[in-house]
């Protein structure tokens with residue numbers, strides 16, 4: 782019996798599953814909940830680091846694939862609120878290079894850098910340097 786497309790939703794669903802299967806996708810079918818989890822893990826997490834569209838895609842492509850994957854990743858990254866905020870907060874131009882004066886004798890100009898990860902281990906490294914002076 783003929784059914785117009787709108788009423789024929791059962792057949793539509795079946796043929797969509799058929800299309801997924803015929804695309805040679807080895808992995809089990811990835812539903813939208815699973816996609817969301819993958820996107821959150823590969824984009825929103827600390828490891829994901831809110832990287833751009835291409836890096837997020839490369840990272841997901843290594844483990845998963847599904848139809849329209851690239852497009853869906855692009856849409857997700859474009860809609861990411863944190864990425865949009867970062868984009869507006871990030872300064873558009875770098876500060877201009879400054880011409881600094883060169884030290885005339887040792888220890889006239891020094892720098893102290895403290896480097897470490899704020900990971901609770903309290904391991905820090907200090908680098909004290911005498912900025913190179915002009916040898917005359």
Ligand SMILES: [Zn+2]
Nearest residue numbers: 831861863864
């Ligand atoms: Zn983001």
